[in-house]
Amino acid sequence: MTRGFMIGILAMALVVVASNILVQFLLGDWLTWGAFTYPFAFLVTDLTNRFLGARAARRVVAAGFVIGVACSLIASQITGPEGYPLTTFRIATASGLAFLLAQMVDIGVFNRLRRGSWWRAPFVSSLAGSSLDTVIFFSVAFSGALSFIDPSEDVSWAAAPLPLLGAGPEVPLWVSLAGADFLVKMALALVALIPFRVLLGVLAARRAA
Numbered sequence: 001m002t003r004g005f006m007i008g009i010l011a012m013a014l015v016v017v018a019s020n021i022l023v024q025f026l027l028g029d030w031l032t033w034g035a036f037t038y039p040f041a042f043l044v045t046d047l048t049n050r051f052l053g054a055r056a057a058r059r060v061v062a063a064g065f066v067i068g069v070a071c072s073l074i075a076s077q078i079t080g081p082e083g084y085p086l087t088t089f090r091i092a093t094a095s096g097l098a099f100l101l102a103q104m105v106d107i108g109v110f111n112r113l114r115r116g117s118w119w120r121a122p123f124v125s126s127l128a129g130s131s132l133d134t135v136i137f138f139s140v141a142f143s144g145a146l147s148f149i150d151p152s153e154d155v156s157w158a159a160a161p162l163p164l165l166g167a168g169p170e171v172p173l174w175v176s177l178a179g180a181d182f183l184v185k186m187a188l189a190l191v192a193l194i195p196f197r198v199l200l201g202v203l204a205a206r207r208a209a
Contacts, residue, residue, distance in 0.1 A: 008048040012064040020071040030180035039188040061103040090150040094140035102133035130185040142174035
């Protein structure tokens with residue numbers, strides 16, 4: 001196992017664990033603090049892909065998936081301040097499925113664009129991965145059409161009709177949650193280009209040394 005590969009796994013573990021903890025804390029009406037840490041999983045995947053290749057990136061994602069499942073299992077056994085588990089089977093399923101599929105799409109798109117401008121592959125792949133992640137997670141976790149995943153879990157609160165992000169047409173609450181989450185992911189995909197470019201230069205210099 002190379003040093004770079006181990007760094008990738010540790011970085012992914014840090015992002016996944018931090019996101020699993022911070023998702024429990026609300027920020028306003030539409031977001032949790034986890035929305036600001038999770039998108040950096042795409043940065044870890046893209047840097048691993050750039051320097052170690054798609055195979056190593058997939059292995060880092062697999063490690064992140066295992067860590068995420070472990071965190072979900074632990075959280076399901078911990079009772080929150082309101083007397084409910086910190087996570088449920090349906091949310092854990094949505095989280096794991098969204099993470100795995102979105103990261104694999106990110107890797108595939110990155111590979112197709114890796115020979116272009118330095119920013120195109122990480123930005124477009126993060127856009128594709130984030131879009132899929134948002135759709136899968138929020139629909140699997142909260143859509144009434146998928147209630148068969150765990151009929152015992154009451155997610156009717158997520159279907160409450162409210163103005164989109166507090167100002168638009170009436171939609172189910174979970175759609176506003178998904179919209180706010182996606183906007184944060186897009187903003188951070190742009191912000192992540194800065195450390196991507198910096199680390200690109202640093203790692204390239206070390207390789208040349």
